Amino acid sequence: xxxxxxxWYLKCQSNAQTLAVIPxxxxxxxxxxxxxxxITDNDSWTVMFPADAFQRTKRNIYIGENRFGEKGIxxxxxxxxxxxxxxxxxxxxxxxxxxxxxPFALAPFMECRHSVWSMRHSVRGNVCINGQKYFFRDxxxxxxxDRGRSFPKEYIWTQCxxxxxxxxxxxxxxxMAGIHFTGIIGAVLWQGKEYRIxxxxxxxxxxxxxxxVRVTQGALELDVRLLEESGHPLKAPLKGDMVRxxxxxxxxxxxxxxxxxxxxxxxxxxxxASFEFEYFPG
Numbered sequence: 272x273x274x275x276x277x278x279w280y281l282k283c284q285s286n287a288q289t290l291a292v293i294p295x296x297x298x299x300x301x302x303x304x305x306x307x308x309x310i311t312d313n314d315s316w317t318v319m320f321p322a323d324a325f326q327r328t329k330r331n332i333y334i335g336e337n338r339f340g341e342k343g344i345x346x347x348x349x350x351x352x353x354x355x356x357x358x359x360x361x362x363x364x365x366x367x368x369x370x371x372x373x374p375f376a377l378a379p380f381m382e383c384r385h386s387v388w389s390m391r392h393s394v395r396g397n398v399c400i401n402g403q404k405y406f407f408r409d410x411x412x413x414x415x416x417d418r419g420r421s422f423p424k425e426y427i428w429t430q431c432x433x434x435x436x437x438x439x440x441x442x443x444x445x446x447m448a449g450i451h452f453t454g455i456i457g458a459v460l461w462q463g464k465e466y467r468i469x470x471x472x473x474x475x476x477x478x479x480x481x482x483x484v485r486v487t488q489g490a491l492e493l494d495v496r497l498l499e500e501s502g503h504p505l506k507a508p509l510k511g512d513m514v515r516x517x518x519x520x521x522x523x524x525x526x527x528x529x530x531x532x533x534x535x536x537x538x539x540x541x542x543x544a545s546f547e548f549e550y551f552p553g
Contacts, residue, residue, distance in 0.1 A: 276508035277418045279332060281339060282521065283359055283394040284432065284543060285410040288312060289522035290359075290398060291545070292346070293505070294332045294339050296325040299512045305334055306513060307348065308505055309355060310521045311400065315503035316353040317513075341388070346398060357398030357405070361412055364389035365437075371456050373471040380447050383419035390460050391437040413437065422507045422515065423454075427484055428547045429495050431527065433539065436461040438527065440468070440495055442476050442484055455486055457493065459529055461536055466529075468493060482548055490532045497546045498524040519547045 278295025293308040303322035309315065326333040331340035336347040341364060348355040370376045371387045394410040411432040426443035440457035453476050457468035468474045474488035482497040502518030509515040525544035529536045 275418070275420060276513070277327070277416075279339060279388075279414065279416045281344060282413045282430065282545060283344075283407055283410055284412070284522065285394075285407050286543075288405050288407070289543070289545075290405050290407075291519075291521045292339065292344060294325075294334050294337065295508075295513070296322065296327075297508055297513050298322070299510065302512075304513075306506070307334055307337060307346075309348075309353070309400065310503050310505060310519060311403075311405070312522045313503075315505060315519075316400075317506050318348055318350055318353065343394075343396065353401055355398065355400050357396065359394055359396035359398065359407060359412075361389075362393030362395075364414070365391045365460065367458055367467075368465055371458065371469075373456075373469055375454075375471060378447065381419060382421045382423060382446065383417055383443075385441065385456060386416040386418075387439065387458065388414040388416060390439070390458060391432050411437075413439070415439070419508075421509050422517070422549075425550045426547070427479070427495075427550055428545075429497075429525065430545045431525065431541060431543060433527075433537075433541060433543070436537070438493075438529070440484070440486065440493065442479065442486065457486065459493065461529065466491060479550055492528075492530040494526070494528040496526040497544075497548050498526055498540070502547070517547055517549055519545065521545050 276297040282291040291310045296305040305320045305325035324335045338345040343360040346355045394407045394412040398405045423443035428441045430439040438459045445454035455470045455474040459466040478485040486493045502520045506513040507515040507517045526540045528538040
């Protein structure tokens with residue numbers, strides 16, 4: 272039986288406003304469709320399209336009149352629930368040095384594979400959603416993607432651009448070919464240097480508790496903590512079908528601390544974090 276999904280997550284954020292857009296295509300044995308999900312500081316929407324509205328090249332996705340890619344985003348959505356019009360231009364992308372999945376990019380039977388296309392890039396433009404205007408001038412963007420069959424049953428994902436750097440971290444319950452383990456992928460850009468944190472490099476989640484995660488890897492330690500219960504519903508894939516509901520705070524309060532050999536490289540609290548905490552107590 273054939274199940275699959277493929278989607279990108281493009282986040283644009285100024286000091287005052289946040290807009291994240293998720294174009295995706297999803298297939299099950301009996302049906303295929305594509306969608307655009309939009310999440311802001313205060314709301315979220317899902318707009319469905321027929322499967323043949325989706326086209327993809329290596330660096331662009333097209334869904335109807337909407338376009339997403341390395342040069343930016345063009346949105347033209349008009350439904351009874353939401354009207355979206357606008358254009359956002361991206362500056363030069365900052366990709367990672369190599370695939371965030373490392374050797375797991377070649378592993379068979381994985382539910383989900385992750386990509387990071389740009390850790391940080393400039394964003395400029397305007398978007399209007401149901402009459403609300405979003406202005407991006409001195410703004411930053413982030414671009415990642417997922418492909419596979421399903422999101423992990425339990426996982427934590429967070430991303431943040433901040434002065435001097437950017438970070439992303441995903442910690443998930445991985446089930447693959449009859450084995451079961453906590454998988455970690457993450458990257459920190461700080462003062463021009465890339466730090467990779469991943470299971471394939473020896474990373475371990477030493478604490479997952481009370482909306483807080485601590486990951487260690489040799490001399491490195493990264494703490495992330497969600498400080499507020501906020502999130503808007505998004506659709507996520509389950510065996511290729513967008514029937515699972517998750518919750519994301521695209522712009523919420525969080526705390527981050529990154530240490531090397533016991534010395535704190537940075538530590539800050541922000542209200543500009545993106546967070547999905549899909550771990551269940553107990």
